[in-house]
Amino acid sequence: MIYWDCDGVLFKYDYSMYDHIYGEPDWNEVGSHAFLRCEPDPFAQEITKRISAQMPDDQAILTAVDGRHGVKARNEQIFDKMTIIAKGYPWLNLCNFMACESEKRNAIGKIKGMRLTKSDILIDDYKKNLSAWRNAGGTAVKYVNGINSIGDWPGPYIDATFMAEEEAIEILMKIWYESC
Numbered sequence: 001m002i003y004w005d006c007d008g009v010l011f012k013y014d015y016s017m018y019d020h021i022y023g024e025p026d027w028n029e030v031g032s033h034a035f036l037r038c039e040p041d042p043f044a045q046e047i048t049k050r051i052s053a054q055m056p057d058d059q060a061i062l063t064a065v066d067g068r069h070g071v072k073a074r075n076e077q078i079f080d081k082m083t084i085i086a087k088g089y090p091w092l093n094l095c096n097f098m099a100c101e102s103e104k105r106n107a108i109g110k111i112k113g114m115r116l117t118k119s120d121i122l123i124d125d126y127k128k129n130l131s132a133w134r135n136a137g138g139t140a141v142k143y144v145n146g147i148n149s150i151g152d153w154p155g156p157y158i159d160a161t162f163m164a165e166e167e168a169i170e171i172l173m174k175i176w177y178e179s180c
C-alpha cells in the first residue's frame with residue numbers, strides 16, 4: 001500500500017493555517033473548517049491519478065488529526081479532509097482514508113496487527129514521520145514541496161519542484177515492485 005500524507009503533500013502547505021490570533025491553529029476551532037481552504041498540489045494530483053489508473057486499490061490517505069481540543073473539532077478536521085480529497089482527488093478511494101491522532105507508524109501497525117513491511121510505503125514531507133516509519137520497518141519516501149528540503153534525509157524522495165511527473169512515478173513504481 002502507498003500511504004499519502006495530506007498537509008504538504010496532497011495539499012499545499014498553508015502557512016496561514018498556523019498563524020492564529022490565539023496561538024492555536026484554526027482547525028481546533030469548531031466551525032472554522034480550516035481544511036476546506038486547502039489547495040490540492042497539482043504534482044501529487046497527477047501522480048496519484050496515473051498510479052490509480054493501474055493500481056486502483058493500492059493507494060491510501062494517512063493523515064494526522066488533532067484530538068486535543070475535543071471530538072467535535074477532531075471530527076470536523078476528518079470530515080473536511082475527506083471532503084477536499086473527494087473534490088481534489090476523486091480517483092482515490094475514500095474507503096482507504098485513515099486519520100490518526102498518534103504516530104502514523106503506530107496507527108498502521110495496529111490496523112495490520114504486525115510490524116510495517118517494505119511494501120508499506122509512506123510519502124510524507126515531515127522527517128519525523130518518515131524516520132519513525134522507516135525505523136518501524138516500512139519504506140519512507142520524502143516529498144519535497146518547495147517549503148521543506150531534502151536536507152539530510154538518507155532515503156528515497158520525490159521532488160515536486162523540479163522533477164517531471166513521469167520521473168516521480170518511475171521512482172515510486174520501482175520502490176513498489178522491489179518491495180513486493
Ligand SMILES: [Mg+2]
Pocket residue numbers: 005006007008009124125126
Ligand atoms: Mg505533512
